[in-house]
Amino acid sequence: MSRSIDLAVIPGDGIGQEVVAEGLKVLSAALPQDVKLETREYDFGARRYHATGETLTDGDLDQLRQHDAILLGAIGDPSVPSGVLERGFLLKLRFAFDHHVNLRPSKLLPGVATPLAGDPRIDFVVVREGTEGPYTGNGGTIRKGTEHEVATEVSVNTAFGVERVVRDAFARAQARPRKKLTLVHKNNVLTFAGHLWTDVFTRVAEEYPEVTTEYIHVDAATIYLVTQPERFDVIVTDNLFGDIITDLAAAVSGGIGVAASGNINPSGAFPSMFEPVHGSAPDIAGQGKADPTATVLSVALLLRHLGHEAEADRIDAAVSADLAERGALPARTTAEIGDALAVRVAG
Amino acid sequence: MSRSIDLAVIPGDGIGQEVVAEGLKVLSAALPQDVKLETREYDFGARRYHATGETLTDGDLDQLRQHDAILLGAIGDPSVPSGVLERGFLLKLRFAFDHHVNLRPSKLLPGVATPLAGDPRIDFVVVREGTEGPYTGNGGTIRKGTEHEVATEVSVNTAFGVERVVRDAFARAQARPRKKLTLVHKNNVLTFAGHLWTDVFTRVAEEYPEVTTEYIHVDAATIYLVTQPERFDVIVTDNLFGDIITDLAAAVSGGIGVAASGNINPSGAFPSMFEPVHGSAPDIAGQGKADPTATVLSVALLLRHLGHEAEADRIDAAVSADLAERGALPARTTAEIGDALAVRVAG
Ligand SMILES: CC(C)[C@H](C(=O)O)[C@@H](O)C(=O)O
Ligand SMILES: CC(C)[C@H](C(=O)O)[C@@H](O)C(=O)O
Numbered sequence: 001m002s003r004s005i006d007l008a009v010i011p012g013d014g015i016g017q018e019v020v021a022e023g024l025k026v027l028s029a030a031l032p033q034d035v036k037l038e039t040r041e042y043d044f045g046a047r048r049y050h051a052t053g054e055t056l057t058d059g060d061l062d063q064l065r066q067h068d069a070i071l072l073g074a075i076g077d078p079s080v081p082s083g084v085l086e087r088g089f090l091l092k093l094r095f096a097f098d099h100h101v102n103l104r105p106s107k108l109l110p111g112v113a114t115p116l117a118g119d120p121r122i123d124f125v126v127v128r129e130g131t132e133g134p135y136t137g138n139g140g141t142i143r144k145g146t147e148h149e150v151a152t153e154v155s156v157n158t159a160f161g162v163e164r165v166v167r168d169a170f171a172r173a174q175a176r177p178r179k180k181l182t183l184v185h186k187n188n189v190l191t192f193a194g195h196l197w198t199d200v201f202t203r204v205a206e207e208y209p210e211v212t213t214e215y216i217h218v219d220a221a222t223i224y225l226v227t228q229p230e231r232f233d234v235i236v237t238d239n240l241f242g243d244i245i246t247d248l249a250a251a252v253s254g255g256i257g258v259a260a261s262g263n264i265n266p267s268g269a270f271p272s273m274f275e276p277v278h279g280s281a282p283d284i285a286g287q288g289k290a291d292p293t294a295t296v297l298s299v300a301l302l303l304r305h306l307g308h309e310a311e312a313d314r315i316d317a318a319v320s321a322d323l324a325e326r327g328a329l330p331a332r333t334t335a336e337i338g339d340a341l342a343v344r345v346a347g
Numbered sequence: 348m349s350r351s352i353d354l355a356v357i358p359g360d361g362i363g364q365e366v367v368a369e370g371l372k373v374l375s376a377a378l379p380q381d382v383k384l385e386t387r388e389y390d391f392g393a394r395r396y397h398a399t400g401e402t403l404t405d406g407d408l409d410q411l412r413q414h415d416a417i418l419l420g421a422i423g424d425p426s427v428p429s430g431v432l433e434r435g436f437l438l439k440l441r442f443a444f445d446h447h448v449n450l451r452p453s454k455l456l457p458g459v460a461t462p463l464a465g466d467p468r469i470d471f472v473v474v475r476e477g478t479e480g481p482y483t484g485n486g487g488t489i490r491k492g493t494e495h496e497v498a499t500e501v502s503v504n505t506a507f508g509v510e511r512v513v514r515d516a517f518a519r520a521q522a523r524p525r526k527k528l529t530l531v532h533k534n535n536v537l538t539f540a541g542h543l544w545t546d547v548f549t550r551v552a553e554e555y556p557e558v559t560t561e562y563i564h565v566d567a568a569t570i571y572l573v574t575q576p577e578r579f580d581v582i583v584t585d586n587l588f589g590d591i592i593t594d595l596a597a598a599v600s601g602g603i604g605v606a607a608s609g610n611i612n613p614s615g616a617f618p619s620m621f622e623p624v625h626g627s628a629p630d631i632a633g634q635g636k637a638d639p640t641a642t643v644l645s646v647a648l649l650l651r652h653l654g655h656e657a658e659a660d661r662i663d664a665a666v667s668a669d670l671a672e673r674g675a676l677p678a679r680t681t682a683e684i685g686d687a688l689a690v691r692v693a694g
Contacts (some may be wrong), residue, residue, distance in 0.1 A: 080546075086535040115573045117464040134481075134502065139539045145546070149506035151539040155481065159496040186587070188433040192486045192498040198429075199492070219594035226462045226573060226598050240533070244591060247566035275366050 002306055004036040004062050008067040008271065013045040013085075014280025015334075016073025016289035022292035022338025023299045026318075029342035030303065030311040040067070044089060045280075046077035055088030061096050070273040073295065074280035087137060094130050096175040097270035099263035100161065101168050102239075103247040103301065104277065106229075111324035112254040116226060122253045124232035127169040128242025130263055132161040133193075135239040157193040157238070162200045169236035169267060170208045171278060180212045180233035181205075184221045184241055197238065221245055225252060231273035250277050258323070260297035262305060287334035293319055298339055320346035349653055351383040355414040355618065360392040360432075361627025362637035362681075363420025369639035369685025370418060370646045373665075376689035377650065377658040387414070391436060392627075393424035397608055400434030408443050416649050417620040420642065421627035429604040434484060441477050444617035446610035447508065448515050449475035449586075449622065450648065451593040455576075458671035459601040462571060469600045471579035475589025477610055479508040479541075482586040496573040504585070509547045515613060516583035517555045526579035527559045528552075531568045531588055544585065568592055572599060597624050605670070607644035609652060621649040635680035640666055665691035 009024065011017040024039065031037055042064070049055055064070060070093075075085050093099075108114055108122035138154035166183075173181040183201045187194025199217065205213050216224065216242045224231050225248050237245065250259035259277035276294030284290060300315040318341050332340070354374075357368040371386065378384055388413070396402055411417060417440075422432050440446075455461055455469035468657065485501035513530075520528040530548045534541025552560050563571065565588045571578050572595050584592065597606035606624035623641030630638060647662040665688050679687070 060552070083538040083541065088424045091444060091536065115463055115465075117462060134500075135536060137538075139502070139537075141539045141543065143506075146507050147510075148542055151504045151543040153481075153502040153504075153537045153540045155486070155500040155502070157498045157500075159490075159494050179436070188429045189438065189482060189587075189590075190486075190500045191430040191434060191484075192488045193500045194430065196488065196496055196498040219591050222569065222591055222595035223598040223603070226595065235684075240536075243536075244566050244569055248569035248573065248595070251570040255574075256570070296423075 002068065003034060004038065005031070005306060006066070006068045007037065007039045008064050008070040008072060009039050010042045010044050010072045010075075011041065012073045012075040012280065012286035013047075013077045014074055014282040016045070016075070016280055016288070018288065018290050019276060019292040019295040020071060020073040022334060022341070023295035025338045025342045026296045026315060026345055027299045029335050029346040030315050031308075035308075045085065046080050049080055055085060056092050064093075065097070065270055067271050069271050069306060071299065071302060072273055072275035074276065074278065076280045076312065077282055091135060091137070093273065094263050098131060098265050099273060100129060100131045100165055101262075101264040101266055102130040102242060103264055104128060104242070104249070104259065106246075106249040106253040109320050109323045111327055112258065114252055114254060116229070116252050118345045120252070121230040124235060124249070125321035126230070126237065126242055126246050127165060127172060127236045128237055128246060128248060129161065129165045129239050131239075132157055133239035153197040155190070155193055155238075155240070159196065159200060161269040162197055163204065166200050166204050166236055167255075169234055170204055170211055171213045173234040174253075175206055176233055178233040179210050179212070182232055182235045183213070183215045184218050184235055184245060185192040185215070186241070187215070188217065193238070201236070218245065220250065222248055225249060231252075246277065254323075256294065258293045258297065258319075259327045260294050260301055262298070262301040264305060272302075272305055274298040276304070277312070284306050288335060290334045292334050292338050293323070296338070314345050315341075349415065350381060351385065351585060352378070352653060353413070353415045353683065354384065354386045355417040356386050356388045356413050357391050357417060357419040357422075358388065359420040359422040359627060360394075361421055361629045361632040363422070365633070365635065365637050365678035365681045366639040366642040367418060367420040369681060369688070370642035372685045372689045373643045373662060373692055374646045374650075376656075376693040377646075377662050379658070382655075392422045392432065393427050395462055396409070396427055396432065402432060403439050404525060408581040409438075412444070412617055414618050416618050416653060418646065418649060419620055420647045421623065421624040421625065423627045424629060438482060438484070440620065441610050444620070445478060445612050446620060447476060447478045447512055448609075448611040448613055449477040449589060450609040450611055451475060451589070451596070452607065453593075453596040453600040455600040456605075456667050456670050458674055459605065461599055461601060463576070463599050467599070471576070471582060471596070472519065473582045473584065473589055473593050473596060474512060474519060475584055476586050477513045478586075479504055480586035497636075502537070502540055502587070504543050506543065509544055510551065513547050513551050513583055516581055517551055517558055520558045520581040521555055523580060525580040526557050527561070529579055529582045530560070530562045531565050531582055531584040531592060532562070533565050533588070534562070535564065540585070548583070565592065566673060569595055572596060576600075592623065603641065604638045605639050605644065607648055609645070609648040611652060619649075619652055621645040621652075635682060638683045639681050639685050640670070643685070661692050662688075
């Protein structure tokens with residue numbers, strides 16, 4: 001546990017600015033007096049791209065890597081062609097800093113609305129691989145724009161990359177009361193990658209005899225996420241499947257307004273990055289309508305990553321208490337929710 | 348509309364046998380006296396594989412292609428290594444017969460339970476590409492079983508393949524009252540394939556000025572499928588995304604017990620194949636517990652494909668009526684449900 005935190009802050013586009021302000025407010029309220037918090041803000045995203053044509057330069061990466069961690073709001077704007085900021089900023093950063101553990105907890109808290117009927121119990125965490133799979137940018141296009149165009153996307157999977165994330169997931173499962181780990185893939189169709197994932201998973205499982213394991217195809221996993229979400233404890237999966245099922249997981253466990261994530265480099269060789277799962281939501285930007293809860297919960301993940309467990313627990317508890325009362329309250333602005341959370345955390 | 352139907356029947360594994368028997372029962376009941384139905388049963392699947400090591404030979408394909416259409420129950424058994432029957436039979440058949448339109452309607456019928464709260468209106472159809480994308484079997488493994496293993500999967504997308512399925516989807520959207528078509532992809536990350544899909548979609552859209560179009564990323568699509576399924580009318584998407592979202596779509600619109608599908612070759616160059624979305628469910632096989640409804644609805648799709656619209660409508664109506672009454676009835680066996688449907692269809 002560090003006595004100082006040097007944080008890179010990337011508010012980004014749309015509602016990013018607003019939610020990050022509240023995240024920082026709650027972070028300050030949570031930290032003890034003797035922990036020094038330094039922040040430096042970086043202006044990345046659509047504005048920078050339009051002004052300079054740059055998304056994330058080598059110089060930017062050099063600066064970012066000096067920090068202990070990164071807090072990001074959201075990147076993306078309809079004025080920028082699809083893919084430019086995603087590949088040029090978000091994914092570039094994940095790959096450059098080797099964020100191979102993409103951690104996405106899903107917990108349906110009391111008082112929170114879910115689109116599911118009944119009273120589902122949802123409390124699991126997805127460990128999504130973050131640096132391989134179909135996200136590597138491998139592939140290409142020939143005869144572009146003609147009737148003979150062929151476009152390929154190559155999913156790259158290495159024993160090294162799969163094993164480290166599978167190990168991380170087993171360790172997390174081992175540390176949870178239920179000790180259950182589900183591998184989600186599509187090994188009956190994507191047999192090359194599927195066999196690698198399944199073999200590694202089976203091999204590492206031998207080292208964790210207390211962890212119950214299961215394998216589920218990604219298509220079936222989407223069914224279970226809506227019919228029996230209580231089935232899941234920890235899920236480990238590839239980059240693309242993780243992208244898809246964590247949005248669904250967020251939807252059933254309270255919506256993307258409360259879904260947090262960490263892009264983690266467990267070795268600490270590079271700073272890890274924490275961000276809400278939601279995007280920049282340009283339609284509601286600047287109106288104080290955005291829910292900062294997902295960012296605040298991402299701050300809790302950040303604190304936990306830096307060893308500040310007690311402070312992270314206090315934030316999680318404040319969010320639970322706030323969410324439990326929301327139904328009874330009139331709608332609040334982004335800042336009002338942030339203020340209320342900061343008061344609870346400090347109190 | 349043909350005055351005779353020459354049908355290949357592949358009951359397959361597990362509950363496949365039971366549900367196909369009921370599908371044929373209802374088919375016979377639906378057809379007018381003067382339409383001659385001939386069926387020939389083929390024993391494909393796990394039994395054949397264990398006995399001969401074969402999944403689907405060139406000779407099998409020659410025989411199958413003589414038929415007007417194919418009705419399949421389910422293929423797959425835990426005794427066969429994952430991927431063998433999927434790649435060696437199901438996908439081989441889809442590719443050999445160029446089943447590029449994989450049609451999967453989702454309609455929540457009155458009286459049918461859904462895991463979603465509220466009273467969602469669900470009535471859309473997914474047109475899933477069936478012969479390209481990550482399903483081509485392209486890819487490979489090097490240094491298998493070592494710590495330096497690399498496994499790749501290549502998603503192959505051609506202008507030819509994308510355009511024909513996009514055209515099919517536009518035509519279907521144009522023929523429906525709401526005339527809305529959603530493209531689901533991940534074009535912000537899978538930019539090579541994503542651009543091809545998006546470009547073709549945008550170009551074909553110009554020929555269908557009455558069709559409202561939208562684009563949604565696959566991750567966001569899973570959110571909308573549980574929070575606002577009424578948003579969708581026709582969805583067109585790639586092979587893998589279609590696999591994933593149609594299982595979710597089935598889950599929210601009554602479960603895979605009622606989800607039908609067609610693997611269609613619109614040109615008629617090869618017979619199309621119709622099958623329930625569910626698998627062989629070995630845990631309940633042979634006990635009369637399987638719901639034959641998905642197979643019966645697949646028979647309706649088959650009839651529609653062969654031009655027997657009125658008979659297909661009668662089957663759909665019989666299923667709707669049966670489902671509406673289920674809540675009030677004691678549980679029935681597979682055959683009892685088939686009998687009840689046959690009586691309604693004939694009546
Ligand atoms: C914006 C996009 C690149 C990103 C992803 O696909 O990983 C997002 O959907 C996410 O889940 O963080
Ligand atoms: C069994 C498998 C090969 C198949 C697929 O992935 O297409 C199935 O999931 C389906 O949706 O028909």
